[in-house]
Amino acid sequence: MANFMSRNDLFLFLGFTIVVLAMPIWLAPFGAGYPDLLQRFMIYGIFAVGFNILFGLTGYLSFGHAAFFGVGSYAAVWSFKLLTLDAIPAMIFAVVISGLFALIIGFLSLRRSGIYFSILTLAFAQMSYNLAYSVLTPITNGETGLQLTLSDARVLDAAMGQTLVGQPVPTLLGQQLSGYAGFYLCAGFLILSFFIAQRVSGSPFGMMLKSIKSNQTRMQFTGFNTRPYALSAFVISGMYAGLAGALLAVTDPLAGAERMQWTASGEVVLMTILGGVGTLVGPVIGAWLIKYFENILSALNDQILANFWSFLPEGAADLMVQVTGKFVGDGWFLTLGLVFVLVVVFLPGGVMEGVRRIAATLKRSGTPDSKSRQTQPAE
Amino acid sequence: MFEVIFLQFLNGLDKGAAYALIALGLTLVFGTLGVVNFAHGALFMLGAFCAVMFRQFLTLETVTIDPTQLSPWGAPLEIREPLVQAWFGDFGAILVNYSVPASILITIPIMLLIGIALERGIIKHFYKRPHAEQILVTFGLAIVAQEVIKSIFGPNPIPQPMPTDLRGAADIGAWLGMQANVITYPLWRMIYFLFSAVVIGGVFAFLQFTTFGMVVRAGMADRETVGLLGINIDRRFTIMFGLASVVAGMAGVMYTPLLPPNYHLGMDFLVLSFVVVVVGGMGSLPGAVAAGFLLGILQSFASMTQIKAFFPGIDQIIIYLVAVIILLVRPRGLLGRRGVMES
Numbered sequence: 001m002a003n004f005m006s007r008n009d010l011f012l013f014l015g016f017t018i019v020v021l022a023m024p025i026w027l028a029p030f031g032a033g034y035p036d037l038l039q040r041f042m043i044y045g046i047f048a049v050g051f052n053i054l055f056g057l058t059g060y061l062s063f064g065h066a067a068f069f070g071v072g073s074y075a076a077v078w079s080f081k082l083l084t085l086d087a088i089p090a091m092i093f094a095v096v097i098s099g100l101f102a103l104i105i106g107f108l109s110l111r112r113s114g115i116y117f118s119i120l121t122l123a124f125a126q127m128s129y130n131l132a133y134s135v136l137t138p139i140t141n142g143e144t145g146l147q148l149t150l151s152d153a154r155v156l157d158a159a160m161g162q163t164l165v166g167q168p169v170p171t172l173l174g175q176q177l178s179g180y181a182g183f184y185l186c187a188g189f190l191i192l193s194f195f196i197a198q199r200v201s202g203s204p205f206g207m208m209l210k211s212i213k214s215n216q217t218r219m220q221f222t223g224f225n226t227r228p229y230a231l232s233a234f235v236i237s238g239m240y241a242g243l244a245g246a247l248l249a250v251t252d253p254l255a256g257a258e259r260m261q262w263t264a265s266g267e268v269v270l271m272t273i274l275g276g277v278g279t280l281v282g283p284v285i286g287a288w289l290i291k292y293f294e295n296i297l298s299a300l301n302d303q304i305l306a307n308f309w310s311f312l313p314e315g316a317a318d319l320m321v322q323v324t325g326k327f328v329g330d331g332w333f334l335t336l337g338l339v340f341v342l343v344v345v346f347l348p349g350g351v352m353e354g355v356r357r358i359a360a361t362l363k364r365s366g367t368p369d370s371k372s373r374q375t376q377p378a379e
Numbered sequence: 380m381f382e383v384i385f386l387q388f389l390n391g392l393d394k395g396a397a398y399a400l401i402a403l404g405l406t407l408v409f410g411t412l413g414v415v416n417f418a419h420g421a422l423f424m425l426g427a428f429c430a431v432m433f434r435q436f437l438t439l440e441t442v443t444i445d446p447t448q449l450s451p452w453g454a455p456l457e458i459r460e461p462l463v464q465a466w467f468g469d470f471g472a473i474l475v476n477y478s479v480p481a482s483i484l485i486t487i488p489i490m491l492l493i494g495i496a497l498e499r500g501i502i503k504h505f506y507k508r509p510h511a512e513q514i515l516v517t518f519g520l521a522i523v524a525q526e527v528i529k530s531i532f533g534p535n536p537i538p539q540p541m542p543t544d545l546r547g548a549a550d551i552g553a554w555l556g557m558q559a560n561v562i563t564y565p566l567w568r569m570i571y572f573l574f575s576a577v578v579i580g581g582v583f584a585f586l587q588f589t590t591f592g593m594v595v596r597a598g599m600a601d602r603e604t605v606g607l608l609g610i611n612i613d614r615r616f617t618i619m620f621g622l623a624s625v626v627a628g629m630a631g632v633m634y635t636p637l638l639p640p641n642y643h644l645g646m647d648f649l650v651l652s653f654v655v656v657v658v659g660g661m662g663s664l665p666g667a668v669a670a671g672f673l674l675g676i677l678q679s680f681a682s683m684t685q686i687k688a689f690f691p692g693i694d695q696i697i698i699y700l701v702a703v704i705i706l707l708v709r710p711r712g713l714l715g716r717r718g719v720m721e722s
Contacts, residue, residue, distance in 0.1 A: 061511045108703070112710055115415055115510050119657050120706055123699040126650060130699075135692030262650060266518060273515055326530045334530065337522030344516040345504065 009198060016194055016281065020187050024180065030292070035183040037295055041288050042186035043247045046193045048271045048283035050240020053197055054233050055269070056278035057206060059213035063118045063265050064105070064125030068238040070132065070260030072098045072245025074139070077146045077255045080170055084156035085148075087172045087185070087250045094246030095239045102238025106231050113216070125262055132257035145256035170250045182251045189247060190284070193240060198280055200236070209233050241268075270340055276352025285351050290336065297332035382552065382561050387679045389551065393568040393637065395675020396575035400630035401652035402659060402667035403579060404623035410599045410662045411616045414502055415510050417517035419627055420649025421524035425493060426486055426628025427640035428528055431537050433482035437463050437475050477542045479636055486628045494624025498617050521645060529642040536639035541567045567636050574633050578626060579668055585622075586664075595619055599662075654702040660715020670713055674698050 005013070019026075023041070027033045032041075051065055075097040079090035109120040132140040140146060148168045170177055177185060200206050208229045211219050219226050249255055258264070267290070275286025302325050309317040309324075327335045347353055405419045440459045448456040463471035474481060501520065505513045545566045552562030586592035598605045598612040605612045631640070638644070655674055659666030680686065682694040693700075705712060 059511070061514065108707060112706055115514070115661070116657065116706055116710060118511075118514065119653055120703060122650060123654060123702045123706075127696040127699045127703075130695035131692055134695045263646065269515070269518075330534075331526060331530050333522060334526035337519050337526055341501070341516060341519035341523060344512060344519060345501065348508075348512060 006202075009202065012280070013195060013198060016284075017191050020191055021184075023187070024183070031296065032292055035179045037291070038183045039186050039247075039251045040291050042183065042190045043244045043251070044268075044271065044287040044291055045190050045284040046186075046247065047241055047244035047268050048275065048287040049190075049193050049197050049280075050237040050244070051268045052237075052272050052277065052279075052283040053200060053209075053240065054237040055272060056283070057201060057209035057213060058230050058233050060110070060113070060230065060234070061118050061269070062109075062121040062234075062237075063262060063269070064121035064123075065237070065241050065268055066260050066262065066264035067105070067125040067128045068098045068102055068241035069245040069248075069264065069268075070128070070255070070257065071101050072242030073249045073255035073259055074132075074146060074245075075242070076246035076249035077148070077253055078139075080148055080154075080168070080249075080253055081146075081152040082155060084154055084160075085168055085171050086156075087170050087177065089156070090170065090250065091243060091246045094242045094249070098242025098245070099235050099239040102235045102242075103231070106234030106238065110227055110230050110234060122262055122265070125260060125265055129257055129260040129262070132260060140255070140257055142257070145254050148253045168253075170253055177250060186247050186251070189243065193243070194280070194284070201280065205229065205232070270336070272350075274340065274343055274350050276350035279350075279352045282350055282352040289351070293335070294332060297328045297335060298330070300328040382557070383683070384680075386562050386564075387683055388676055389562070389564050389568075391676030391679030392672065393571045393675075394678065395672035396572045397630055397634055397648070397671075398652055398655045398675050399668045399671025400575050400578060401627055401648055402655040402671045403582060403664060404626040404630075405652055405656050406659070406662060406664055406667040407582075407623040407626075408620055409656070410664065411595060411619045412498070412502070412506065414505060415513050415517070416502070417514050417649065417653075418497070418520040418524065419517075419623070420645035420647075420652065421521040422490065422494070422624045422627040422645070423631040423634075423648055424528065424640065424642065424645030425524060426490055426631030427635050427644060428532060428631075429486040429489055429628060430479050430482040430539055430632040430635045431532060431640060433485055434475075434478040434539060437461065437471075437478050439463075441465070476544075479539055479541060479632065483629055483632055486632050487625050490624045490628030491621045493628075494621035495617055497624070498620040502620070503617075521649070525642045525645060532642070534642060536641040538639040539635035541636035545570060571633050571637065575630070578629060582622070582626065583664070591615065651698060654698055656712075658702050658705050658712055660712030663712065663714040666712055666714030673713075674701065677701060 020042075023038055024033050024035075027038070032038070047065075047069060051062070054065075055061055072094040075094040076090040079093040083089050083093075105121065105124045109117055109124065112120060133142060150168060152168065154168075172181070172185060175181060201210075208219075208224070208226075212226050212230055216226055245255075245259065248259075268287075271286035271290050272283045273286070274289060275284065276282025302321055305321045305324055305328070306317065309320040311317075312320060325331070343350060349356070401419065401423055404422070405416060408414055408416045408419065438461055440461045443458050443460075444455050445458050446455045450456045461471065461475060463474055465471070467474070497520070501516065502513075505516055548563040548565045549569055550559055550562070551564050553559040555562075586596055594605065594610055594612070595615055598610075598616065602612055631644075634640075651674075652671075655670045656667055658674065659668070659670030677697055678694065681697040687694060
């Protein structure tokens with residue numbers, strides 16, 4: 001196994017693992033060290049890593065990935081309802097179903113490229129969303145969302161002779177998944193996902209995907225049939241999305257159709273771009289940043305702002321509260337939109353490009369730079 | 380049966396008119412500047428909020444408390460008088476009544492400014508960048524626009540009354556010599572359709588019969604050559620972007636009585652209008668208009684109970700289904716030229 005991983009890759013992977021596992025510690029000072037939010041960090045990190053396998057490597061911009069996320073959630077909840085409350089079958093089931101779903105949609109959508117591909121995926125995702133709300137209500141439970149009830153069949157649990165009292169919650173081999181147990185489950189999967197993504201992008205298969213991005217026509221002229229490669233990338237990223245959706249269902253067993261709406265697909269695009277498209281760590285950082293600031297900024301209110309600006313004279317403080325109040329709380333999406341536009345205009349490579357530029361500047365000015373790869377979610 | 384089909388056809392017209400107007404502007408931007416503008420739905424929404432703003436401005440009122448009169452609850456009566464009415468008398472009252480059509484007059488300059496500012500400020504820098512980045516930046520702009528509107532006007536839809544004279548329904552069946560009161564069609568929807576026909580006709584006439592339009596068409600065909608002839612084609616294209624925003628804005632203004640505008644109106648229409656553009660063929664103006672009406676009418680037919688009984692849920696997905704089939708079978712769309720965005 002000498003050439004299994006280059007030393008840089010190994011360091012990157014180990015560093016990533018340590019950073020992820022230690023998150024409850026180093027995020028505590030930023031007010032984010034609680035399992036609920038950390039789980040979401042992990043889940044959306046997986047989603048973004050998977051999205052990046054498609055968009056970052058092949059350059060196909062899908063605007064319908066939330067469909068796979070939603071399908072994964074529904075599949076997991078159905079597994080809880082019909083088979084067993086254990087998380088492992090649910091996740092396998094969800095990944096398989098969303099992979100199949102991605103295979104069908106990808107097979108059709110990848111017949112076109114560029115904007116047409118984006119519109120096709122968007123159309124498929126909107127179809128799934130609209131159907132989940134209307135005709136497929138027996139499967140999706142419409143607007144209420146799919147929930148676990150005590151009277152579910154749970155064939156495997158029944159066969160094992162397990163009976164249940166109280167509200168059913170997902171378990172892992174009999175262990176409850178509340179609190180940090182849930183976080184470490186999700187963290188394990190994020191690290192695994194990251195590892196697979198790292199292997200994929202370094203492999204000959206990953207090279208093929210990158211060459212599709214840089215010049216697909218040339219690949220075809222040299223005799224490669226690119227479509228199976230692109231389709232594999234599409235299915236892999238669909239399975240990632242399904243896994244993320246399943247984990248969301250494991251930590252909170254309620255699946256709703258709004259997870260499939262196209263704005264949710266837009267969100268994962270935002271995460272990937274913000275962090276740095278085509279890089280390994282970038283999408284994860286983007287997901288963390290967006291989820292962190294969503295949580296922090298939307299919790300701020302005028303009271304807190306007034307305290308913050310209280311060092312200013314009265315009138316100016318009121319004015320600042322008024323102005324900044326537009327950007328926090330319910331208005332945090334405005335901040336996100338502005339930041340996103342600025343990033344696309346000035347820093348198309350996202351946070352990772354920013355880090356690289358800073359590192360390059362420091363190196364040129366002669367100070368040896370030991371900046372870690374990990375940016376902290378504070379700007 | 381004929382009446383039912385004819386009625387559904389009419390019902391599809393007004394929605395189709397909205398799709399056609401948005402898709403027209405979208406295609407205009409794409410055909411001239413080559414930019415995939417995800418913020419176009421937001422321009423539609425901004426237009427709708429011009430109407431809201433105008434009406435809020437018109438209905439600013441003074442409240443005087445008259446202690447000599449009592450309200451039915453025994454409190455002193457509050458007399459509310461719109462300022463416009465106080466200043467202009469009857470003309471003011473008419474203005475308030477007709478606030479929606481009247482707000483077109485302020486919408487045109489506002490949308491023209493917004494459009495030109497957007498093009499000069501941001502979109503200009505994206506001509507040479509890949510389409511994916513154009514989509515991303517305009518998507519970001521759309522988010523910003525909708526959040527600004529949300530923070531000013533709040534998250535709830537704001538109903539806009541139509542003028543009282545135009546409220547009823549027209550008995551189209553009787554006009555055509557059929558049985559009365561079978562085919563009736565709300566007047567405002569008819570007005571919306573006629574309005575869109577005028578706007579679409581105006582845009583086509585502008586492109587076809589004016590020198591400016593001729594230059595723009597030449598630029599759409601071969602931008603470089605027109606530039607080499609010493610014509611400042613960029614400036615004209617900027618104006619075309621402004622014009623496209625005006626078309627979207629006017630479409631939004633006139634749609635407000637049919638659908639109370641809220642901040643995510645633009646996003647709702649954006650996806651549909653992109654589908655319309657793709658079905659019509661990227662870069663083809665007649666294609667966009669034809670596809671807009673076609674899809675509006677198809678959607679209306681799909682929501683008939685007889686058809687829904689046959690294909691449950693078809694009304695929810697018909698537009699996307701048509702788009703998928705068209706894209707897979709005929710990727711150029713209905714009237715698209717060969718080689719547009721088929722990299």
